Amino acid sequence: RGFNEQEAMTEKMKRFVSDASHELRTPLAAIHGYAELYTMWRNMPGEQERADDSIAHIKASSERMTELVEDLLSLARFDEGRGINTSQKVSLSPIISDAANDLHALDPARSVQQGSLTLSDEWKLMNCTNCNFERKLIFKSGKLPDVSLLGDGARLRQVMTNIVGNIHRYTPTDSPVEIAMGIMKASITPDKLSHLPSVSQSLKEFLEAAEVSQSTNAGNKYVVIRVVDHGPGVPEESLSRIFERFYIADPSRAREKGGTGLGMAIAQSVVKAHHGFICATISNPATIVDNSKTNLDDTMDGSDSMDVKAHGLTLTVVLPIREIDDSYQSTKISESN
Template sequence: RLQALIDDLLTLSRLDEGPEKMEISLDRRPLAPVLCAAVEACRPKAESKQIQIEIACDERLQARLNAVLLEQAVVNLVDNAIKYSPPGQSIKVEVAAGPAEIEIRVIDHGCGIPREHLPRIFERFYRVDKARSRELGGTGLGLAIVKHIAQAHGGRTSVTSAPGQGSTFCIHLPA
């Protein structure tokens, strides 16, 4: 767990330097293979909880992206969805493309997040339920990393959630 914390802090530190200093290259490429790779990385953990992961993404859809970083962001979101979903549920990774932005959504039917916590959910080390977070593991940096990766792509993050109904975490990228 200490190594995971060190790795996450190093990633955040590099992202804090900004795309220019970190030399993040963004190339126009298909989005679907990046999402599929992220889901496949999470599939063993999902299967251990009998959780199904579905992907809905037009194979032709392209975006300016850094595949390694965007895959990490999606892995972080899917991993959280698995952690906070009860066994037997499903998680959906879907993409909506508009004229101005592409929205990657990770939708779960887990415990949900109370409204008062939503404004701070992407902050470093912020946890809704500290006792449960310790039990489930993690560094408390996963969502902060997602936010910084989205920003490095010229995008942003958002979340909608309701206790007992699940959450939808989104990465918004320029179209």
């Protein structure tokens, strides 16, 4: 088994190096090409504007290359077990709120709602075979709950920055977004959670474990963060692949909007280093209730719920809430320069 794992890791590294080389080749070729154009235009009468345009393209390509190299270095550190220090006391609420405010500042026409996330106790997943299990989660617009845990504040902020950055780049600027956070117990260990694949079935497994804890009031404590957009979304077959390095569901949009194709891979690495879980699902996953609504019987069939469009992308992050005196101890990964 150890040999097979080592062989798989070696193959993964070869593919990563190959992909990285390919991605770096594009901005390098652009810099080379525009440098030649600049040399050609700079001394020609009346062509100063074209020369300046070449310089602008060189600058843009070098910035993309810098961003790409920084992301590659981050992933290389994560792969070696470096670059993340999970021993800091982190208040999540300001991180989530700042991400929401940043997105609204980037897209002033966009409605960005913040609120709390709870687990409905009005129906049971075990009694529901074909229903949308994510409607077990209830988003209530309003104040974010106060949540603190042990982790790496800068890296967790990077996770949220990468998520809202993708929304800014790939969704219409007037499409709404909901960002919610909630605390819940679940009868699953952080170690098992962190090894679940980033697919919807794993999220269902977590919600089933949370449902068990809902009735027993026992289990490990977790914070659940959900970011729901109502943009064009991605094909269902691409949902589990968006965390792959350099994977882009729509290359044509990526070329137009920018990005390195590494943002979600970095987010996944950071979350797993915190013994957490992240996955992507199709939006329209949760019932959204108005603050004045108190009867959840109606909201489960959508009769009194706010209108939510049935497309877009939802990112769910689950992190264990560890206190300093918790019996569960995370591996501390030293910060590397």
